[in-house]
Amino acid sequence: MTPTRRSLEQYVPVFGNLMNQFFNDDWSDWTSRNFSTTNTTVPAVNVKEDDDKFLVELAAPGMRKEDFKVELHNNLLSISSEKKDEKTEGGETGKYTRKEFSYQSFVRSFTLPETVETEKVAARYENGVLTLEIPKRETAKVKPVRTIEIG
Numbered sequence: 001m002t003p004t005r006r007s008l009e010q011y012v013p014v015f016g017n018l019m020n021q022f023f024n025d026d027w028s029d030w031t032s033r034n035f036s037t038t039n040t041t042v043p044a045v046n047v048k049e050d051d052d053k054f055l056v057e058l059a060a061p062g063m064r065k066e067d068f069k070v071e072l073h074n075n076l077l078s079i080s081s082e083k084k085d086e087k088t089e090g091g092e093t094g095k096y097t098r099k100e101f102s103y104q105s106f107v108r109s110f111t112l113p114e115t116v117e118t119e120k121v122a123a124r125y126e127n128g129v130l131t132l133e134i135p136k137r138e139t140a141k142v143k144p145v146r147t148i149e150i151g
Contacts, residue, residue, distance in 0.1 A: 042106045051142045054116065054134040058108065061128030068130055070123050075114065077121075079130065080107040115140030 048055040058079055060068075071078045082105040112118065117135045124131050 042108065045108060047110070051136075053136055054112075056110065056132040056134065058130040058132075059128065060125075060130055063125075063128075065125040065130075068123075068125065070130075070132065072112075072118055072121060075112045075116075075118065076109055077112055077132070077134075078107060078109045079132075081105060113140075 043058045043060045046057040048057070056077070060081070063081065063083065067081050067083050069080045083103070085102045112134065115137050117137055120135045122133045
């Protein structure tokens with residue numbers, strides 16, 4: 001019997017992939033990051049499913065419900081925001097002592113399954129979390145097991 005040389009990747013395959021990602025120069029390949037291609041942060045999203053509905057929770061603290069735009073077209077749900085902020089301190093007209101402005105925007109899109117009631121989607125914004133409730137159609141809901149008696 002001849003000894004076989006094995007690499008660490010054969011025993012722990014995730015380790016090699018992690019190291020390749022870490023040393024990869026193209027950081028845009030990371031799918032789990034919360035940054036857009038313009039290096040701005042994109043709100044994190046949770047998607048929950050139960051028997052009756054889907055819940056989409058988008059973390060966006062410091063925003064107001066008026067800052068969001070939620071659209072649904074051909075089962076594509078898009079959540080977007082565009083926020084401009086401008087502050088001016090002191091100075092005369094045409095001469096700034098200090099002026100700060102910022103611009104934030106994002107778009108998150110999700111393809112909804114055909115089994116949802118698109119006309120009944122509801123949204124609310126509370127405590128920094130935008131929550132969308134997407135009910136399922138009756139035909140898509142899980143039915144309880146029915147026992148059939150044998151006659």
